[in-house]
Amino acid sequence: xxxxLKMIIIASVLSLCGASFVTFAITEEEVSKQLKxxxxxxxxxxxxxxxxxxxxxxxxxxxxxxARGEDLQTILKYxxxxxxxxxxxxxxxxxxNKAAWIVPSVSILVAAGLLGMALYRWKIKGxxxxxxxxxxxxxxxxxxxKKDRPYLDQLHKEIYGEEET
Amino acid sequence: MPETLGNIFIHAAFVVATYAIVMSVLGARTNQYHxxxxxxxxxxxxxxxxxxxxxxxxxxxxxGRFHVEYVHQxxxxxxxxxxxxxxxxxxxxxxxxxxxxxxxxxxxxAVFQTRxxxxxxxxxxxxVLMTIALFFITLLIFSAxxxxxxxxxxxxxxxxxxxxxxxxxxIHPPSxxxxxxxxxxxxxxxxxxxxxxxxxxxxxxxVRIWTLIAWFFLSIGNLLGASWAYEVLGWGxxxxxxxxxxxxxxxxxxxxxxxxxxxxxxxxxMLKTWNMALVILSFLMTMVGTFLTRSGIVSSxxxxxxxxxxxxxxxxxxICILVSFGLLILRLPSLRSTNVLDSLVSRESAFLFxxxxxxxxxxxxxxxxxxxxxxxxVRGTKITVGPPYFNSVMIPIGLVLLFLxxxxxxxxxxxxxLDQLKKSFLVPILFVIPTSVLxxxxxxKSGDFLTTMYVNxxxxxxxxxxxxxxxxxxxxxxxxxxxFKEDFMTALIRLIASNRRRxxxxxxxxxxxxxxxxxTGNAFKVEKELKLKPQETTQFENYLIHYDSLVPTSNAHKTxxxxxxxxxxxxxxxxxxxxxxxxxxxxxxxxxxxxxTEIAIKRSIVEDLYFALLTFDPxxxxxxxxxxxxxxxxxxxxxxxxxxxGSVVVMWPGANGLRRTTYA
Numbered sequence: 017x018x019x020x021l022k023m024i025i026i027a028s029v030l031s032l033c034g035a036s037f038v039t040f041a042i043t044e045e046e047v048s049k050q051l052k053x054x055x056x057x058x059x060x061x062x063x064x065x066x067x068x069x070x071x072x073x074x075x076x077x078x079x080x081x082x083a084r085g086e087d088l089q090t091i092l093k094y095x096x097x098x099x100x101x102x103x104x105x106x107x108x109x110x111x112x113n114k115a116a117w118i119v120p121s122v123s124i125l126v127a128a129g130l131l132g133m134a135l136y137r138w139k140i141k142g143x144x145x146x147x148x149x150x151x152x153x154x155x156x157x158x159x160x161x162k163k164d165r166p167y168l169d170q171l172h173k174e175i176y177g178e179e180e181t
Numbered sequence: 182m183p184e185t186l187g188n189i190f191i192h193a194a195f196v197v198a199t200y201a202i203v204m205s206v207l208g209a210r211t212n213q214y215h216x217x218x219x220x221x222x223x224x225x226x227x228x229x230x231x232x233x234x235x236x237x238x239x240x241x242x243x244x245g246r247f248h249v250e251y252v253h254q255x256x257x258x259x260x261x262x263x264x265x266x267x268x269x270x271x272x273x274x275x276x277x278x279x280x281x282x283x284x285x286x287x288x289x290x291a292v293f294q295t296r297x298x299x300x301x302x303x304x305x306x307x308x309v310l311m312t313i314a315l316f317f318i319t320l321l322i323f324s325a326x327x328x329x330x331x332x333x334x335x336x337x338x339x340x341x342x343x344x345x346x347x348x349x350x351x352i353h354p355p356s357x358x359x360x361x362x363x364x365x366x367x368x369x370x371x372x373x374x375x376x377x378x379x380x381x382x383x384x385x386x387x388v389r390i391w392t393l394i395a396w397f398f399l400s401i402g403n404l405l406g407a408s409w410a411y412e413v414l415g416w417g418x419x420x421x422x423x424x425x426x427x428x429x430x431x432x433x434x435x436x437x438x439x440x441x442x443x444x445x446x447x448x449x450x451m452l453k454t455w456n457m458a459l460v461i462l463s464f465l466m467t468m469v470g471t472f473l474t475r476s477g478i479v480s481s482x483x484x485x486x487x488x489x490x491x492x493x494x495x496x497x498x499x500i501c502i503l504v505s506f507g508l509l510i511l512r513l514p515s516l517r518s519t520n521v522l523d524s525l526v527s528r529e530s531a532f533l534f535x536x537x538x539x540x541x542x543x544x545x546x547x548x549x550x551x552x553x554x555x556x557x558x559v560r561g562t563k564i565t566v567g568p569p570y571f572n573s574v575m576i577p578i579g580l581v582l583l584f585l586x587x588x589x590x591x592x593x594x595x596x597x598x599l600d601q602l603k604k605s606f607l608v609p610i611l612f613v614i615p616t617s618v619l620x621x622x623x624x625x626k627s628g629d630f631l632t633t634m635y636v637n638x639x640x641x642x643x644x645x646x647x648x649x650x651x652x653x654x655x656x657x658x659x660x661x662x663x664x665f666k667e668d669f670m671t672a673l674i675r676l677i678a679s680n681r682r683r684x685x686x687x688x689x690x691x692x693x694x695x696x697x698x699x700x701t702g703n704a705f706k707v708e709k710e711l712k713l714k715p716q717e718t719t720q721f722e723n724y725l726i727h728y729d730s731l732v733p734t735s736n737a738h739k740t741x742x743x744x745x746x747x748x749x750x751x752x753x754x755x756x757x758x759x760x761x762x763x764x765x766x767x768x769x770x771x772x773x774x775x776x777x778t779e780i781a782i783k784r785s786i787v788e789d790l791y792f793a794l795l796t797f798d799p800x801x802x803x804x805x806x807x808x809x810x811x812x813x814x815x816x817x818x819x820x821x822x823x824x825x826x827g828s829v830v831v832m833w834p835g836a837n838g839l840r841r842t843t844y845a
Binding site: 050061101116120 | 414416417418421422423522525530533534537538540541544545548549552556559560562563564565566567568569570573574578708710795796805807
């Protein structure tokens, strides 16, 4: 049983990894999604816009360059050289721009680490101090004997029809 | 005349609001109740004055008093009456007056509510709310006066932006404003509790209710905004991570975090400082959002015309940050928890991590939104932070949140043992494994490895959360059926009624699951630009599209040119669709008509077929159409309805709710 399960997991992982090795030819849509239309339409990317003044000539340029066999980076560089970095829909991961990508994930990881540590310390502080715990009823467990607890729970259920969330 | 009266009302409101602040603070500090009462009455008086100013502006808009600059800018003679009314919030100055009006409605309600309850907080609540009101009145008087007249007479106006001439204009901005402005009330209660040093659990109950109301409207506002973008803008999507959309989403995230962590304070008397910080943060984020929209600091399709109101907002924001966090630091000793954590594996921990992820998500969005400004400051280079960035940062965060949505309810309060966890996870896992395998088999063509993984994880987590919610309901229903001998429907209704907050919350969670399903469908979106000549037929995925002809219709207000498309699916007639270009006639002599788009959508639960007429050649009637297949997008709107329904269940007033509140 265990062996079968392992086989399924290994097969699943391999099939997923296999998917990552499949390479697709780059499409006009993929390139134009990484560029922002400069016509002022406010659409999220060039792929969404079809204005005659900017989007259509830009898309024609992309098609021509793809036909010449240029790769994604070369095409993007062509547009950046002409229109500046603002033409890209997301910042390139180099220099100061790396901060855009790194800061959110690092902040969340650091905060998670700090929260974990705080919880651990909180828990250590709480170990053996159950008597200090105050329930939502405002009653400390030390005031509620084992004998009284079921009655308190029953009372709560009768009043509210259901246990607490 | 109405414009003169409007000006008088605004100036009078300035005086009366100042009076309310002075009397409330003085009354509270010197324990003179009649002064507090006078301050309270001044809130209502300010409310009446602001309402009068709103009526004065509406009269100007409806009567076409075009020598008033605002009226000239946002209305014209041919505009339908509804849009003339909505022009109140169509421009910078009017929308600030509208904001002030909503703030006064909230303030009046809050003051009315606290006339017998939390009386000790009331003067400070009044002082904080009226300070915010005073800020907006100051803006209206010195920077953005909607009653400003022009030195010459004009016969007609420019009219509202064509994109805004849509029924969403009547409901989306008001609901968003109700959400935004609503965050002022919890903030006022929080600040009042800190000033009065009344930091027991009374303030959190008030604050939770008011936050819930604001959150409810903010949710509706965001959903309506998404729907508007989808149906009107014509790019085939519903969320573009535009700075202004982000600005409305950030306070929603922090408020959601608060609504979860408030439960811990009520139940376990923990996280007081954190909750206070979240209340402050939610309000500040609404101010940041407003600052972004109105200062022109970031470029956005939603931005108002540039003006100097941004500077005012910047200063006010700075003051709010200093005062609120200063008070928070001052009151830290009173905000310490009296309880401790029993176990790392508990609902408290799950809620804390959920809070971390919510606030982390808010921070990530804020960071991405402000990064272009930061880049310009540091490098002197303008950059764009758009959908590819936000999608790659937010999808993993969203999936963690989705997991916690299912995990939270199945761990117990205080402590969960490993055995309890195994038992709780068993049934959901039994559903998740086959779902995941099936998704892996059938969805491999969805794109690259990462997309396939995300789609798989998202669908699996949706199933996981859904099963945990069903289990929660099932256990409750089974218990009631066993003890009270109730049938299924009676048990279900009474179960929800017995604890609306818990079971209404689960309905909201079902809404979230459906929303995530809808978002997941975006991975399978297909779009293509079609060039069609009259009577030409073309294949688009599994649809056959036949273009008939262009049909123009017009009235005094606009000209509509529709492309008539007949669509077949699986060799059967499926729909007649009419995407159109609309040209709004300009009332300004010599100015071209303003173009807009009317989208055609054939909706189904599996996928939407979406057409936008991009352009056409009037001579040979050749059209360029954007065709989009949007899978599962209907789940977003259905999920939104569940979210609203669940919120209503939670907020529904009742004896049980009151007892529970008092009890907690």
